[in-house]
Amino acid sequence: MTENPGDQPLRRTPLFETHVSLGGRMVPFGGWEMPVQYPAGVLAEHHAVRNGVGLFDIGHMGQVEVSGAGSLEYLQWLTPGDVSRLEDGQAQYSFLCADDGGVIDDIIIYRIGPDQFLVIVNASNTDVDFAWMRAHLVDGGRGVSQYLVNLTLLRPDRTLLALQGPQSLETLQRCSATDLSGLGYYRVMSAMVAGVDALVARTGYTGERGYEIAFDECDAGAVWNTLLEAGAEFGIVPCGLGARDTLRLEASMPLYGHELARSVNPYEAGLSRVIRFEKGPFVGAKALQAVQSSGRVRALIGLELTVPGIARMGHQILLPSGEVIGEATSGGPSPTLRKSIAMGFVPVAQAIEGAHLCVEVRGRRLDARVVAMPFYKRAPAKRREASPPG
Amino acid sequence: MSNPTDCRYTREHEWVRKDGDTYVVGITHYAQDSLGDVVFVELPEVGASISEGASFGVVESVKAASDLYAPLSGEIVEVNERLRDEPDLVNHHPYDAGWMLRVRGSAGASLDGLMDADAYAVYLETVH
Numbered sequence: 001m002t003e004n005p006g007d008q009p010l011r012r013t014p015l016f017e018t019h020v021s022l023g024g025r026m027v028p029f030g031g032w033e034m035p036v037q038y039p040a041g042v043l044a045e046h047h048a049v050r051n052g053v054g055l056f057d058i059g060h061m062g063q064v065e066v067s068g069a070g071s072l073e074y075l076q077w078l079t080p081g082d083v084s085r086l087e088d089g090q091a092q093y094s095f096l097c098a099d100d101g102g103v104i105d106d107i108i109i110y111r112i113g114p115d116q117f118l119v120i121v122n123a124s125n126t127d128v129d130f131a132w133m134r135a136h137l138v139d140g141g142r143g144v145s146q147y148l149v150n151l152t153l154l155r156p157d158r159t160l161l162a163l164q165g166p167q168s169l170e171t172l173q174r175c176s177a178t179d180l181s182g183l184g185y186y187r188v189m190s191a192m193v194a195g196v197d198a199l200v201a202r203t204g205y206t207g208e209r210g211y212e213i214a215f216d217e218c219d220a221g222a223v224w225n226t227l228l229e230a231g232a233e234f235g236i237v238p239c240g241l242g243a244r245d246t247l248r249l250e251a252s253m254p255l256y257g258h259e260l261a262r263s264v265n266p267y268e269a270g271l272s273r274v275i276r277f278e279k280g281p282f283v284g285a286k287a288l289q290a291v292q293s294s295g296r297v298r299a300l301i302g303l304e305l306t307v308p309g310i311a312r313m314g315h316q317i318l319l320p321s322g323e324v325i326g327e328a329t330s331g332g333p334s335p336t337l338r339k340s341i342a343m344g345f346v347p348v349a350q351a352i353e354g355a356h357l358c359v360e361v362r363g364r365r366l367d368a369r370v371v372a373m374p375f376y377k378r379a380p381a382k383r384r385e386a387s388p389p390g
Numbered sequence: 391m392s393n394p395t396d397c398r399y400t401r402e403h404e405w406v407r408k409d410g411d412t413y414v415v416g417i418t419h420y421a422q423d424s425l426g427d428v429v430f431v432e433l434p435e436v437g438a439s440i441s442e443g444a445s446f447g448v449v450e451s452v453k454a455a456s457d458l459y460a461p462l463s464g465e466i467v468e469v470n471e472r473l474r475d476e477p478d479l480v481n482h483h484p485y486d487a488g489w490m491l492r493v494r495g496s497a498g499a500s501l502d503g504l505m506d507a508d509a510y511a512v513y514l515e516t517v518h
Contacts (some may be wrong), residue, residue, distance in 0.1 A: 041481075042452040043427045242426065242453055308474065310430050310450045333429040333452060340430075362432075362448065362455075 013059030014159055014220035022238055030124030032060040035240040045243035046335045049206050053165035053231045054239035055224065062126030063154040063214065064133060066117040070148025075109060075117060078136050078283060080266070082276035086111040091186040091203055094274050096121075096132055097284030101265040101291055105129050106256055108203060110188045118188075118199070118214075120160075122256045126153070136283065159217040163227055164210030164247075166378075167234035172200070172211055174230040175223075180211075194219070194226035205244060207251025207376055249341065250334050252302060252373035258313055258329040259300055259343055267296040268345065270373075298326065299351040302373040303342040303359065309366045311342035311359040318358045318365065325350050328359060334375055341375050342368070393418060393511065394485050398461065398504035401513065405485065406461040406493075406501060413501075415461060415491040417449065419484050420514055425451040428480040431473045433490060438466050440493065447490070449480065458490070462499045468492035 010033040019026060024035030035057070037045065048054045066075060075083040081094040090111055096104040105125040110118040121129045130153055137149055163172055173180055178191035180200060188201040196219040204210035215223060228236055245255070254260045259269055265288065266272050275288055305311060311331035316324050331342030342359065350357070355370045397405040403421035407414045422428065430450040440446040440460040447458040470489050472479060479488040505513055 036453070037426055041427045043429075246452060308430060309432070310455070312455065333450075335452075 011060070011156075013057055014156075014217045015057045015059065015224055018221055018224060019057065019238070024238070024240060027241070029241055030060060030122065032123055034060055035238070037240040037242045038238050040237050042240070042242035042246060043335050045237055045239040046246050048235055048237045049165045049208055049210075049239060049243065049247055050336050051166065052235040053163065053167040053171050054206075054237055054243065055227055055231065056162040056164065056239050056244060057159075057224070058162050058212070059155070059159035059217070059220065060123035061155075061160055062121040062123060062129060063158055063160065064119040064121065064130060065152040065154055066119060066133075066149060067115055067152070068149045069115055071115050071117055074137070074149045075119075076279060076282060078133065079107070079109065080275040080282055080284060080288065081109070082279040083109060083111070083117075084279065088113055089188050091188055091201060093186075095260075095266060095271075096129055097266070097288065098262065099284055099287060101284045101287035102262040103256075103260045103264055103266060103269070104132055104262065106254060106260055106271075110199075110201060112188070112199070118154075120212075125256060126155070157217060158214055159220050161213045161220075161224065161227070162204055162206075162210060163213065163231075164204045164206040164208050164239075165234075166209055167231065167236075168208075168210045171227060171231035171234060171236060172213075175226050176200075183211075194223045196223055198223075205251075205253055206247040207253065207374060208247070208378055245330075246332060246335055249330055249332055249343070250336055250374070250376035252343065252375055254300075255330060264345075265291055265296070267291045268298050268300060270300050296348060298345045299348050300329070300343055300373075301346055301351045302371045302375055303328070303331075303344065303357065303368040304371045304375070305340035305342070305359065306367045306369055308340070309359075309361050309364070310340050311344075311361060311366065311368070315342075316360045317344050317346055317368075318360060319350070320356055320358060322365075324360075325357075331359075336376050339375075341371075343373070393507045395507045397485070398501040398506060399510035399513075400459060400461045400504060402457075402459040404459060404461050406504065408501070409492075411494070412467060413462060413464065413493045413495055413499075414489050415493060416484055416489040417458065417480060418510075422481045422484045422488070425449060425454075425456060427452050428477045431477050431480065431490065433469045433473070434466055436466050436469060440464060440466060440491070442499075460493075461504055462493065462495055462501065464493040464495040464499055466491055467494050 019035040023039040027036045079094045108120045175194045198215040201212045315328045317326040326346035328342045328344035334341045358365045397407045403418045432448040442463045445457040446460045
């Protein structure tokens with residue numbers, strides 16, 4: 001026996017058989033066996049989310065419950081954001097940062113109640129994150145002990161679906177007697193969905209209006225099918241990891257292992273707005289303060305290819321002179337914009353909107369232009385919406 | 391979709407069809423289905439030479455790039471220009487409108503080493 005994690009069997013969500021019966025093409029992802037696409041194909045799934053509604057199984061995401069009287073104090077120490085700014089039913093995008101400021105994971109913290117928080121983490125990082133969170137229960141003389149905080153890994157007992165697209169509210173509302181229309185961006189509430197007790201959050205990873213729905217895994221099949229039936233009128237399709245990736249790339253949302261990594265700090269990734277030094281000390285604060293005062297060395301940029309071709313992760317970014325200055329972290333077609341786009345890190349001096357750069361793809365040098373991110377931004381909603389957490 | 395009987399097939403899932411004194415090359419239904427939505431096809435210039443078994447281009451799906459391998463040696467006399475704007479022809483019409491190259495075979499070029507439709511169907515059973 002070896003301890004190679006690659007030898008571990010892939011895990012499956014409760015919807016595995018459902019995906020197979022729908023013709024989903026199952027692939028390994030973050031230790032899980034997940035659908036990369038269904039017969040409609042990645043592009044059709046992508047367009048369904050931009051123009052109608054799509055349903056994703058995201059039961060592979062890690063869910064950690066933080067509860068007890070010390071929860072707020074603990075999360076303030078563990079993460080760089082100001083968790084005290086959250087009201088009940090509000091969510092915050094944040095990080096787990098190491099002492100050197102590098103990103104261990106990007107997370108979403110939901111405040112369910114004063115002493116109850118839900119932390120959603122990436123599938124592939126769940127075990128590392130949970131160990132990190134446990135290790136910081138007894139930390140640096142902060143007076144926080146495991147007696148004041150309970151950490152519970154909710155999965156596999158609880159699963160998660162994402163319903164995303166302009167018709168997501170109409171679809172979801174047909175499955176719930178609770179009025180969901182007032183639920184603002186980055187807000188969460190309890191509701192019955194398809195007859196099941198659920199947490200409904202107005203969050204997502206597509207750049208479109210959408211919801212993420214957590215509930216007991218025994219009900220996964222029933223809730224999935226009810227949502228698909230309710231969305232039929234809007235052309236709902238089940239969506240896989242392929243569309244999830246093209247959608248998040250268009251919306252310039254980072255993917256751990258690509259734009260975010262242990263070797264990347266939030267300043268480099270353009271996500272420093274999360275960091276709140278004024279709230280008091282936290283893990284990684286010293287290192288991040290040093291980055292703030294000396295300035296980041298490199299920056300994440302958006303690139304649009306101006307010639308045919310596709311840049312992918314790992315392709316080199318060059319100056320027109322041929323000097324290599326960085327590497328693409330993600331890239332692919334933008335089905336909505338009908339352009340070829342990419343993200344990557346370059347020295348700050350070269351991160352200038354409009355600058356002409358090149359990407360080397362299989363020995364060919366393709367012209368590209370630095371463009372503002374996000375690549376895609378949906379038209380503003382007619383109603384005024386609650387502003388996202390700062 | 392059944393594989394046309396007037397084509398020969400490679401183990402890398404290209405097809406080649408003799409058309410008068412030239413050969414037409416594309417990828418099979420199985421290949422396009424495995425790739426998913428094709429978004430870009432990188433082909434050589436007219437006049438370039440290709441050699442049997444060597445990569446002559448790349449087909450990009452949404453998720454990944456895959457090499458294309460020449461089923462025979464020869465000189466390219468035409469490439470499918472429509473694929474520039476309609477790469478999805480490879481998905482929808484892999485054996486006709488989604489063709490890629492027209493090749494004049496080198497002296498002695500032969501398709502004898504390639505599979506016919508029946509042999510390719512058997513081969514597909516083994517790769518599933």
